Amino acid sequence: MAEHFETPMLDELENGPWPSFISGFKRLRDDHPEERIRETANSLLGQLEHSYETRKGYWKGGTVSVFGYGAGIIPRFSEVEGTFKASKEFHTLRVQPTPGNYYTTDMLRQLSDSWEKYGSGLITFHGQTGNIMFIGADTENTQSFFDEINEYGWDLGGAGPDVRTGMSCVGAARCEQSCIDEQRIHRTLQNNFTDDVHRPALPYKFKFKISGCPNDCQNSIERSDFSVIGTWRDDMKVDQEAFKGYLETKGRQYLIDNVITRCPTNALAINDDDTLAVDNRNCVRCMHCLNVMPKALSPGDDRGATICIGGKRTLKIGDLMGTVVVPFKKLETDEDWESLVEMAEEIIDFWAENGLEHERCGEMIERIGLVNFLEGIGIDVDPNMVNNPRQSSYVRMDEWDAEAEKWFERKAEEAAG
């Protein structure tokens, strides 16, 4: 064993009550039976300390992939390998977890055992793009590790300009607010695009994220190109006895201050007989009252999803929220599910065709306008897509009559059922 690199700055991060990642690295360096892992941890600690001292990063990218794929490995080569030799190749494998990040302890042990054979012994659950990140293997071991875990059910995630790994909230598995089958939506969408995950050929990244209700615990609207958010369109369910229970335990004033007056559309009132009145036609499904009184209120039975497209963070034109493209999508019949996948295919195909290099789907929509996008993917306009109609008069409208006719025809079709 080479001498330990001195790490006075990192040592500071072993103090304090919060669990310390540095202590974990040192355990690998000091206690691991295998010399390769001890050496790697020592080298990694040395390079990280060097970063702390000089306030700079020392990893560069490159090209590494497993046989048959073009994505899923984040290559890292050290720029200071002369000093920190044992971690000079320190690639990450991005591996797709299950929707909602479920594991048995047996499976975590099996993954750890495999990783110990080939990698650094460090795993992150999970990266910001949703993957399990197996951090630190050289080029050769990257393939060996993938081959081993791929045999028992794990596949690489996305990286670069491709469909990225999807993410979902805890969902119907343990949440009373969930309005949709997140497990099925996630895997149906994601696994339809496996080829696009493994072989980057899109303008830039494309992410699916799924939240079971408008609380959007998955943060899908801000962080995904294709955001699926569970909702319902019939009346919310009110258990009046449970509501009275809240009145008794929380008090009238608390409920007025924290539920009734906090409803964004003033859709709630307490009746004289201490029952709750709900104006369901004006409820926007914000979830607040359900969050405060989960025993008394729950989503209705006619459930489905709102689909928002085009969310992303800063680069290049600034932050974009996903915006409504489908106000309500029922997910019941085989046809419903097929049309969900078809819609995703339409969107990705249209963007692949029309997006500029390194342009996210939302940026393309901003550039070409929502209407051109909707026409490109064959979806009709809907007033739920806007906060308000146009305020600029600078638009050519000589096809007004034909467009108005389309609206009335659609309304007539809807009325006819």
Added chain:
Amino acid sequence: MSEAAAPRPPIESGCPDGFQYMHPAMRRNYGNWAYHEDPQPGVLLHVAKDGSKIWTVKIATQRILDVFTIRKLCDIGDEYADGYIRFTLRSNIEYMVTDESKVQPLIKAVTDAGFIVGGTRNSVTSLSHTQGWLHCDIPGTDASGVVKSMMDELIGEFTSWNMPNRVHITTSCCQINCGGQGDIAINVQHTKPPKINHDLVANVCERPSVVARCPVAAIRPALVNGKPSLEVDERKCICCGACFPPCPPMQINDAEHSKLAIWVGGNHSNARGKPTFQKLVAAGIPNNPPRWPEATAIVKRILKTYKEDAKDWERINEWIERIGWPRFFELTGLPFTKFHIDNWRGARASLNASAHIRF
């Protein structure tokens, strides 16, 4: 030998089935939960429509786990929980048990092992963070160290329910902001244009795509010392660093001039108001490893003010919307500067076009 050398074709299985790793009570009651309660900080009780119950104990870890720690977590899961583990979006771990008598021994076991129980309801939950100096190729700072330093100071808010509503804090090591939106976000903000190594540009960078990456069209091709390279119009440059990933010779990270900025009010929930993006409140904060005390001090000051002044259920964005930005700066003592007034596309929408003024 030729057989052994043949590469193995991958099994393109994609995203695996979640049900196989789900606690049996979650599998059984999938889609059939009735309500939940919060018995104590860090513990959730979910009750299914058939009356069956599951308790969840939520704990914080260091996110980057060594195999020893993983095995310790698995040992605890086998001995005190039912052998199932779930990870949350913010890298917390959840153990699930169907027997109430297992809850307190489980809490004791994880606490004895050095993990922290909390992060539910109106607490400051774990910071979501990125890779930083440990593994990223373009980082301006570390991530895990920032999180560790900050949570050492905020641990009391993780283990309690003292905040008006939940607080999500994020960190990011460059302006791409992989950490995402947060009630409070601590992000690198460069303050000087990239330093260009003209000897390397022609060999390393695909110049037209680098030019195309710049959000303000400040980069143009140029011959420097007889070599094809790129030059930056430093009057136009906004120091975002977007050119650095496709062109590493355009070094944006600077030990002194890469600073931290703090943004508040990002909120992805639809509860009460529509989702919101975070807004700039403080910048010029030194990137000061290993403990980043200046950034932590400002975060603590914002949290203290929010805790004292906000109403129940108000997230940070809603609290500021109610009291107004002038009061936010007054109460926190943070300076309001010309940099707080947006000049990017759509900026007019952020101006106060009214006579609504609080006095």
